[in-house]
Amino acid sequence: MKSGLRFFVSLFCYLCLALSSWGVANAADKNDEPPPQEATLTVANRDITVFRSSYGGPPPKVRAERAAARIEQLADEGRRLPVSTVAYSIGEIPGVAVMAGDKILFAISQKDIDSDSNRSLELEASEAAKRVEEVIAVYRDQSSLKTILRGIGLSILATLAFAGLIWLLHIVRVRITSRFTTLIERRLALTKGLGWARYTYGLVLRIVQLLLLAIALVLIDVWLTFVFKQFPITAPLGDHLLDFLFGYAGDFGDAALAAMPGIVAIAIIVFITQAIAGVVRSVFDATQAGTIAIPGIHPETASATRRIVMVGVWAFAFALCYPYIPGSSSDVFKGVSVLLGFLLTLGSAGVVSQLMGGLVLTYSRALRVGDYVLIGDVEGVVQELSTLSVKIVNVRNEEITIPNAVLLGAAIHNYSRRAESVGTLLTTKVTIGYDAPWRQIHALLIQAAKSVDEVRKTPEPYVYQRALNDFYVEYELFCHIDEARRRVPVLSLLHGAIQDAFNESGVQIMSPHFFAQPAQAVLSPKAQWYAAPAKPPQNASPETKQ
Known part of the structure; x- marks a missing residue:
């Protein structure tokens, strides 16, 4: 029995605790309910008062709609009733009622007053009554x-x-x-x-x-x-429009006045930067013209160095001006800055590689506009040097664009760099069998080179035997021309002159390949070593001269 009694007592205690917890939770839920949303009583485009509580039961929005309907009905009737305020209470909640004659239009409680305004309930009700009188007078005038x-x-x-x-x-x-x-x-x-x-x-x-x-x-x-x-x-709407115009103009003026010190600072920075940029431009222009000399800066690199220094000067000036720009601390500026930084981060790898390639080419002085170059299998005149690529026009009048990053890994043959001093070197190869006297071949090649008008007389053309192959000897002719751009036309004239010289001397331009060893040795007889137009040396023996 005792154990059963103890069980029922424990169960009763648990039920009591559960009910008390449920009651506390419900009380907390009621206390946590958000306050009702305020509503403004507006009639004839005029604000009369603001309801912030559910005084009398309905929420503020319903109170405002009912009060507006009563005031409009009173205005439509056209009766001239005095508007007054009377102390009014609902239950134990005091308030003030605004009345027209003996008809209650609406009531205001203490909870309808803004807690931060420190206004009394009587003052708020009195001002609301005056606004109601104005609304009624407006309806009366509007009906005239x-x-x-x-x-x-x-x-x-x-x-x-x-x-x-x-x-x-x-x-x-x-x-x-x-x-x-x-x-x-x-x-x-x-x-x-x-x-x-x-x-x-x-x-x-x-x-x-x-x-x-x-x-x-x-x-x-x-x-x-x-x-x-x-x-x-509609008169209040006109007042709102005029207030908006003057308010916007005033805000704009205030913002302009507040931005004036920053604008003055920006103007001073820009003025000083322009003066510095003018000095930098003058110095590098003089360096490019050869008037002054700066250690480490050549006339060919003066223009590129000037652009780099100018970009640095203006970038530093922009960094100084940025805090003074109106709105630079706003979220819009910050968002745009983050977006631009993100885009530059994504797309800068390839661009930076090309820019660095352009700088290397500029300061290595490997190319100049107008130079005749050979890069890989591309041969032609340099038309343009930019920060990202090089444009070359070949003999077929085709414009070829080569990225700077590609140029860094390629060998550049510049035929124009030494053309002003000794001329551009022009070479061509022929392969002749061992039966032809090599001295005669040398003389024929030099004679052909001298017969071309555009080949320079000094330094004189010369010939090297580049290889003694299995079936033929490889001869290479070297000569100089004045204009590198004329390489292809002069080389064509030189080839024609070589053919004419060999044909006139009865020497075949051929590289023999034997399927079987000939019965006799394929030699050049010593008596033919100095066949025309070759000339024997002065101390040669009479047999050799024959």
């Missing part, structure tokens, strides 16, 4: 035929004036656009389509058009404000 006709007439006059001003702005815009178009065409005719006149005048034209658009928007605001204020019900 004289007021309506006067408002319509003044609105029509204002609309006509507004249309005339807009038409005048249109005429001004057309004339300004025509004037700027004439100036642009005249400047382009003087500069033959070159220069920045088109873009400069175009920018000024866009600025003028924006100013005219701003004037048109101000006229629209003033026109709407005037028209709305001619009718009692």
Whole structure:
């Protein structure tokens, strides 16, 4: 029995604890309920008061709708009833009722007062009653035929004036656009389509058009404000528009005044930077012209070095100006900066490689515009050297673009670099059998080279025997020409002269391959070693001279 009794007592205690916990939870839930959303009582475009509590049961929104309906009904009836305030309470919650005659329009409780305003309930109710009287008077004036006709007439006059001003702005815009178009065409005719006149005048034209658009928007605001204020019900809308215009203009002026110190600082930094950039430009222009010498800077690299230094100077100036730019600390600037940094990070690897390649080519002085070069299997004249690539025009008048990163791993043969001193070296090879006297071959090749007018006489052409192959001897002719760009045409003339010289001397240009060893030795007889046009040395024996 005792154990059973103990079980029921324990069960009773657990039930009590559960019920108490449930009650506390419900109380907490009720306390945690969010306050009702406030609602503004607005009639005839005029704010009367704000409801922030469920005084009397309905939420603030329903209270505002019911009060607005009562006031509008009272205004429609056209009765002149005195508006007053009376102490009013619902249960134990005190309040103040706003009445028209003996009819309650709405009531205000202490919870409807903004806690941060420190306003009394009586003062809030009194001001709300005055606003109700104004609303009723507005409805009374709006129903007057004289007021309506006067408002319509003044609105029509204002609309006509507004249309005339807009038409005048249109005429001004057309004339300004025509004037700027004439100036642009005249400047382009003087500069033959070159220069920045088109873009400069175009920018000024866009600025003028924006100013005219701003004037048109101000006229629209003033026109709407005037028209709305001619009718009692819409008069507050006109006040709002005018307040918006002056408020926006005031905010803009305040922002402009606040940004003036930063703009002045930016102007000073830009002015100093322009002076420094002018000095840098003058120094490097003099270096490029050879007037002054800077250690480590050659005339060929002066232009590229100037651009790098100028970019560094202006980048440093931009870093100094950035904090003074209006809005630089805003989230928009920060977001754009992060986006640009992200894009540069993704796409900078290849671009940086090309830029570094361009710097290496510039400072190694391997190429110049106008040089005749051979890069891999591309041979032609350098047309353009940029930060990312090199453009070459070959003998077929084809423009070939080679990225700078590719040039770093390729051998560059520059035929123009030494052309001014000793001329550009031109070579060609022939292979002749062992039965032909090598001295005669040397003499024929030199004779052919001297017969071409564009081959330089000094230094004189010369021949090397490059290889003694199994079936033939490999001869290479070396000569010099003045213009590297003429390599291909001169080489063609040289080949023709070689063929003519060999044909006239009865020497075959061939590289024999034997399928079987000939019966006699394939030799060049000693008596033919100095066959014409070869000449024997002065100390040669009589047999050799024969």
